Amino acid sequence: MSHNHSHNHSHSHTDLKGRNLFISILLNIVITVAQVIGGLISGSLALLSDALHNFSDVVSLIISYIAEKLSKRKASFQKTFGYKRAEILAAFINAATLMIVAVLLIIEAVERFQNPQEIESNLVIWLSVIAILGNGFSVLLLKKDSEANMNMKSAYLHLLTDMMASIAVLIGGLLMKYYQLYWVDSVLTFIIALYLIWMGFDLLKNSTKVLMLFTPESTPINKIVEEINAFNSIKNVHHVHIWQLNEEEIHLEAHIDFNEDITLSQFDTILQDIEALLFSKYDINHVNIQPEFGKDDVKDVIVQD
Template identity: 65%
Template sequence: MSHNHNHSHDHHHHPVEGKNLLFSIVLNIVITVAQVIGGILSGSLALLSDALHNFSDVLSLVFSYVAHKLSRKKASNDQTFGYKRAELIAAFINAMTLIIVALFLVYGAVERFFNPQHIESGLVIWMSIIGIVANGLSVVMLKSDADKNLNMKSAYLHLFTDMMASIAVLIGGLLMKYFQWFWVDSLLTLIIAIYLIIVGFDLLKKSTQMLMLFTPSHLDINEIISEVHKISGVRKLHHIHLWYLNEEELHLEAHLDCSEDIKMSEFNELLDKVEHVLFEKFHINHINIQPEYKKEEESKDFIVQD
């Protein structure tokens, strides 16, 4: 069996420092505590919902930081893939947390809508300003890392949406202060909750697909087969499995039935051509091919349940 990681074709891995992420975690813990205290004192459910959102993002940042550290650990005899899938587990847990928090917020917002309460809008305004400034600082700090690493990009997007949520709370606080529209608090809570559900389900779907080793949704196996079959010397590509190990490593495992009984040195040349096509056209950077020639099998379907 020929097994090539195609390192010369791998995506370039840029060094990413975790210190900015760690600082953002500490900063967001401070924001969350301040917003919880402010939400309780002011009676603002929107501020409390933003605090819960921030807390869920603190967990997300912690998971991202831990995954960032684990991903650097080398593979061993006991962990042949290392800890490269730690980020997917973190994403799955983060998604579930987002959805659960959102459902609690929906319940609280509906209950508050029918039983409105007076809210200290001044405190809401100041707390939201603190959230905007602190989250904005975190966003600026992680921007450069977000351009280099998908894990950092997910953390960056969480912080960016936190900043936007704080802006929404600020607008609500101003409307309550000058127009006495206290129902806006419940409305903003519902909007934040709906957003969390949408983001949570999308993240849950993507992480589940990767954990279950599903074929990436943007790739068509039939198209991959068609391109490989155009290569001279290839008779049939079959027994195909295609999956993401993590967000950066896309793996393909298959049997390759050669059209002629060639030497292994000639197969290496054929494999180089296959690897080139798979990477250039489909960005598949880890390829595991088993060579065959007129091997009799019960089935040579493209997809086979092993």
């Protein structure tokens, strides 16, 4: 049994990531409060729906912030992996809330479309501009980290979709002000909801795969087994499990039959070669091998435990 970890993130980088999340939380609290008050005064469902989405942003950002802090905690006897899955769990929760909010918005949009109401468009326009600026700044803060971290991507998507929603609300406010097209408020709400579903589904699917211990799509088990089997001293590779612990670690465990009853030092040498192969070609950085010689067990590559 052995493992090899490769981490590229410094403490200063993770501290900066947490700071950016905290700033985004504060900005979205201000935006949410302003939009709720403005939506109630103006009667704009699109503004209230944007406020609801902003509120979900606040919740998701807080979840992401907590998860980011937890992920840095060390392992213990009770938590041997530490909290390394915290950010994946946060991504799953945030993606699920995106979908739920979207369904609620669709229901409200359909009801309001059947009974359009006059709306105070000036307030809608100014509040949407404030939301665009606030969310736009938050999007810029999180964009870099979102490219390499599923948790940060979930927070980034919440903010990006809310900025897009605010742009839609601004357009709606202008149409209502100059053309009295009050039904546009409901139509825009419906479009915002569909966009949320489209953006949230992929993240929900990917985070679910990690939580379910599915093998990453980019990791070819059959090819990996073939390459390990090509070692002269190895007779058979079986009982293989490959899963993604988080976005920095892919784990492999397997049973290996050897042609001869080798010594422990010989096994260590072979294991180092296997580790180097798996890390360099497949980014697998945690390898757990059970050596066997003449053991009578199931020799299938995949074995249901």
